[in-house]
Amino acid sequence: MKLIYTCYGGSHSSVTAAAIHLGYLPCHGRSSYEQFYTIPFYDEMDEDQLGKWVFMGTDEFNNDIYICGVKGDKDLAINAVYSYLNISGMTADHIIMVDALITLHPLTSIGGYMSRHLNWVRLGRPLSIMGIMCTYDQFVRLVDKVKEYEKNFYDIY
């Protein structure tokens, strides 16, 4: 199965969710500020990379985990993938796209904009991390749900 976490810019929310999923960040309790600096691709996606599936790792179910920035139109991005697979005669059962753009803290929005658009990385990145830490529980809950889905998926098949 390929699991793709999507968010606006593919730099913060999707990377955080994928990092929790893969164990780069703790799935219980809180993460530390420093841990964010060890996550691959955190606050690094460039504008011309939007739409690309970036491989983050393989989880305990042997599923490949990707991140993807889809700008503001996740429905368009999801429709395009499933429709493309459909016209190509492929089944889409094994492609799961997860919207990781859950309640975004204003600090993450502001920090992300500063870092990715204005290139004020030294100011924007810490702000984005602080914002993510404020809503960390929601990311953990999202990943728990996804892992539950994965477990059930393999029970069914």
Place this chain on the structure above:
Amino acid sequence: MHVGILPGEYVPTKEQALMVPYFGRKYASCYGLFIYIGIDEGYNEVYILGAKNNISVVKNELASVDDILHMDEGVYYVDVRAFDINISLPAQFHYMLLKKHYSDILKTVCNVKAQILI
């Protein structure tokens, strides 16, 4: 035009244009969907795809799908946003746009055919 529903030699009448499937209709739920229009003389399937202003995101995404799932569908994208308007208007207005851009659209179709039908 590419699949021969509209003529290449002359500007179609309003009735002809309005009979073309999906002409002048925009549905939010259809954005991102490949909608089949027909097949050309080179047996290439022709689709339409509404991508708003995010065509580069969609192209990157589908390139990733090709790459990761080892698919090689040989998709050829033609950006025709220059001939369209990004708001919902009655079909009659779309016909006026079609008339205005007909020769340019024809030129685009001829260029595409020259590249894919070898």
